[in-house]
Amino acid sequence: MSTVQEAGIRDWDFPRGVASVALMAGFAREHGVPTARILQGSGLGERQLIDPDAQIDAHTELAVIRNLVRELGDRPNLGLEVGRRYRITTFGIFGFACVSSPTLGEAIAFALRYLELSFTFCIPAARWRPGEFVARIHDERVPADVRRFLVERDVTAMYQMLSDLLGRHVELLRAEFDFASPSNLDLYTEIYGLRPTFEQEHNLFTLDPALLEQPLPQANEHTWAMCLAQCRELVSRRRARTGIAAEVRELLVPRGGLDGYAVPPGIDAVARDLNMSTRTLRRHLDAAGTSYRQLLDEVRRALSEEMLTATPLSVSDVAIRLGYAEASTFIHAFKRWTGTTPSAYRRGAITPPARR
Template sequence: MSTVQEAGVRDWDFPRGVASVVLMVGFGREHGVPVQRMLAGSGVSEKTLADPDAQVDAHTELAVIRNLVRELGERPNLGLEVGRRYRITTFGIFGFACVSSPTLGEAIAFALRYLELSFTFCIPVARWRPGEFVARIHDERIPADVRRFLVERDVTAMHQMLCDLLGHQVELVRAEFDFPPPGDRRLYDEIFGLQPQFDQPHNLFSLDPAMLEQPLPQANEHTWAMCLAQCRELVSRRRARTGIAADVRERLVPRGGVDGFAAPPGIDLVARDLNMSTRTLRRHLDAAGTSYRQLLDEVRRALAEEMLTATPLSVSDVAIRLGYAEASTFIHAFKRWTGTTPSAYRRGALTPPVR
């Protein structure tokens, strides 16, 4: 029997911070590529690179990646070289949340759930099965001209994060890639601690599942809870809808986070706050391709998952805070959203069973 955990996103086309672009531009500059050539066609200026709060879309980073591959693509194992530059601190609050997680397994589960706060183009899916933890790396939607580079870069970056989290070199149980072997495999062997297999059906790597239970050296429960809240807030901002849907969603999200949550306002109250009739609000939301109920479900689901994983509240207390009259109604809704019960989600979301 096995347990599968998918990432919180299914595709690479999500906005991301500028740190990854900064890293690649720096790598290019070290190897003789001027900043202007690294940024050509991306729409990113040198001034943007100096702004730690700057955000770019995935296609912008992809333009920089293409420039890097065009300029330095003749270097053997370019993706590995770049990937090992991604340290846990490169990822900002996302990285700090991973570092402060109680165990490696919980850090991995968190990283999958909030993957859109990373810089990856490859989408990992984790599977726990008897004697092995396997991460399959999906690259099917990555443009062919940069696919190998990004598989090398992203898998190496994931491995580097594991090393940073545990504070020592992590040797994999196995590593497989779906492309032909390079002329010189030594860097692969050095980084991953084994000889990978090439020309395989899938890209994947695996760990001894016992490693997932290892406490992290910098684990801190208070810091972890704080980082979780900040990551949830950041994801909400990045996912924020526009127009009337954004106005409604803003009125449904509690100002004080989960601690200050009160029952959400009904559609009549939201419409009144927006200076329109309920009927007009419904019509506008329908034109925007959504509804009050859909937006309310989105907010409730995000808050429910946060409260179940980051607070000791009982399922009944979570139901009350979300505005449900009975816990059974909340449980039914949660199963509709996630396919599992709140109690099962709490047990398994951040500590997947090792079998």
């Protein structure tokens, strides 16, 4: 039997900080390319690269990546060279949350849930099964002109993060890539400690699942709780919905407040309220990078956190008011959203984010 965990996002088109762009600009400078050339056409200025609060969209970083590949693309395995520069500290509060997680497995689960706080363009999915942990790296939606660079960069950055978390090089069981083998594999073997295979069906790497149970050397329950709260708040700000997604969210929020029953309308009812077919609504939501299920989860999560912290309702009552037939189904969903149970959340094991 295997357990699969998908990332909390389906696509690379999410807002991000500038640390990744600053890292690539620094790499380019070291190899004789002025920062102005790397930022050309991105709309970014050099001053913005040192602003820790600056936020850009993914297409801005993509413009910088294309400039980097244009300027230095003749270097073999450029993506590997750049990817090994990404360390846990590059990722700010997201990285600190991973570092302070209790175990490597819990750090990976957290990273997948909050992947939109990273800089990745390739979307990982994890599978736990007897004898093997498999990380499959999806590149289907990555633009073809920079796909190989980004697979090399993002997979290497993920590997570097795992090594940073454990404080040593992680031993891979195997690594596979869907593109042709380079002429020289020395850098691959230097970084990964093995010879990958190429022209495979998927991009993936595997670990001994026993590694996932290992406590992390810098684990700290209090720090982890604070980092989780800050990450949730940051994600909430970045997920401010507009357009069709905002209209659907409004229809999913109950009118009766926290004390009333809040069984949410189904997608067919929402589509009727918006005077469109269900198929058209699905298409519009997909174009907006979301889905009815994802929006319903966002609404249910927000309501459940509020009910658990602002009312004396039992977990079973919260489940009923959110439209769940059984409390166990709600508990499973809540743990998927937050990494903890409703009861533990209420006890304060995970501090709720400050309300604004």
